[in-house]
Amino acid sequence: MTAHRVLNGSDEVIEFGELVARDCPAPAPRWNGFPRYNFIGGHNDPAAVPVEALAEAAARVIRAEGAALATYNAGAGPLGNLRLRRAVALKLARQRGIEGTADDVLITSGSLQGLDLVNAMLLEPGDTVLMEQLTYSGAIDRVRARGVRVEGVPVDEDGLSVADLEARLERMAGSGVRPKYIYTIPTIQNPTGTVMSVARRRALLAASERFGVPIFEDECYADLLWEGEWPAALRGMPGGAQVVHIGSFSKSVAPALRLGYVSAEPAVLGRLVALKSDGGTAALEQMILADFLGSRFDAHVAELKERLRHKLGGLVEALDESFGTAARLWVPKGGIFLWLTLPEEVDTAALATAAAAEGIAFNVGSAWATDETVARHSLRLCFALPPAADLREGVRRLAAVCQRETGIPRTSGNERFDGDARR
């Protein structure tokens, strides 16, 4: 019998801390709202939420189909709402080259659940996965939490460097290592905003087949591409059967609606369904989105892209004004974030602490990298949420903090940006 402890002054209670599993993370700090100048998180523009269309869709679908909410999955089975799956299958076929029916789509609670399910299906402690060297921190963290090794492959303006990937796979095969998957964000890469070229996509699929390593394709930003061609998804190209593809409506509609999807071979979907023990994804949100997809979605995304492109323009202008040539910008081809690299004197982790004290938050580069040394001087700025005036003012204040802490930028506000120096 273990002694109990006194907590909370008055009540004698068990000390839960003694009982907590060894790998349980530390308690989350109390949430205190968003920072004043908030450049973090995959938030969207509040003014762009299609409020009236969603309100009408909600009232309509609840009156028409609300009785079905009495059953788990609203009677649609574990893949999710049938009308929504049909709409996603149609969208994937028309826009991403992925042929398939509603039965080839699994609706998930955001693409984060897609990440969790695919990881649960494939990963065991001691495994290895490959990722772009700069990539989504949530994907890195989730894999590492499973005791799995992450190896990073360089990424450039054409996306993942497949030549580097092949050399890595060759070496690994030589030492008997078969990675469980190659995780890639080919279309509006996070954080670089690049789009993988078609030639690279073909080469990646060939490498995947040659080495017997599946591709895990994350397209959660693809809807927001506004510059250049819209290449087919990897899963939509020859060899696509070896690709597990996930997507999301967080960026194209709203992140608080927790709706994403997986497109994969039937044998893979069957495994993911067996692992999806959540009692179903929010059925009311699925009903509403299905209605919205069939009506206002395309027009909404077109408007949203215009709005985001305009905000990005303001952000780039503010960065040019405040940081001048000190900042190398990866101006994205779409999406909601911009990656930038400062001179070597600037450790962005230290800068983040100083900036936080002044109400400015940004993503520290090292968190967005498989090897933190490659991104020590980089940072990610999300630009969808703040109003245009806050983007400008936030950048101005960030430059002032940076100047004070590091001497960078050496001059500010009077040096124009040289376009050629951007990348």
Next chain:
Amino acid sequence: MTAHRVLNGSDEVIEFGELVARDCPAPAPRWNGFPRYNFIGGHNDPAAVPVEALAEAAARVIRAEGAALATYNAGAGPLGNLRLRRAVALKLARQRGIEGTADDVLITSGSLQGLDLVNAMLLEPGDTVLMEQLTYSGAIDRVRARGVRVEGVPVDEDGLSVADLEARLERMAGSGVRPKYIYTIPTIQNPTGTVMSVARRRALLAASERFGVPIFEDECYADLLWEGEWPAALRGMPGGAQVVHIGSFSKSVAPALRLGYVSAEPAVLGRLVALKSDGGTAALEQMILADFLGSRFDAHVAELKERLRHKLGGLVEALDESFGTAARLWVPKGGIFLWLTLPEEVDTAALATAAAAEGIAFNVGSAWATDETVARHSLRLCFALPPAADLREGVRRLAAVCQRETGIPRTSGNERFDGDARR
């Protein structure tokens, strides 16, 4: 380099099966809709879904708060929608004796996520937990999937037998085993429908404190109690700080709305928030429920209970007519299911197979037991979903299958039930 395989005839693809983690469950079979006579699943009565009220609430809250959907958690932070948390805190204080504010409540994606989070916080392979010997299959399965041992404690008409629990804890302490928690469903126990007496509740809290083993209280059916007193929740009694309490709106509103909650000490909630890496629970469903809770909820639950009580009456009548004294019924004090035990000749697992062939589905007793031998002759019938006519006809057909397969009931349709045998 591992050889790839040919799948799907045309496409050469990787054989995912080779890469699947060892503990990954088998692929789920294709979903083929509900059986004709569906006595399984925690579904509700479709006719009882408050469709008009939800439609109005949805349109109202989206117009008022829809812009907030642009941010993760709709700007409310990881505990969930503030208005909903306030409403839950108020409900817990008024109805369940649990004092606390919105900051003491974590909104979860159904109470299933509450189960998962608490398990992730506390459990490691090799651990032990205690549960009622007859209990929710999902709770048993989730614990076992983590490599944790489940020990069952007998349950009778007053709920968990605390005398048996104490003896078990004493023995375990003697061999140096400290279970991670005592999981209990005290109010409308699943599957027996019993309500733990107040004396037992006090004794359980004392045992929890004495042995330093927290209580994990699952109250997902408590709103549907219609018979007898409504005892305070364990967490609402002295010593409640050692209780982690979960609840749900699946049974009181609709299961396809994925909304539940956790009430626990701040240190515990902080751990659960750190583990809740899902990008937030569906915010639109939270907004709608918060509005509904403030308006129609209480009246709705009162109507729903009347409806369910009436359905239960029809089910009991049908069982009396078809099974006579062969079936011992645990007539529940509320909720959506009834537990019954047949004579020893009837193995309900075999009966389920024969019944499925005739479109009848029920829960096999052994799945609802920590030790399957205690429930081999029992089964669980959920009665909220089927229309009253289907309840009658389903029971009639089930009795016919049972009679054909096992000779039980020996006579049918002409023997009245003896109330004293019910329990």
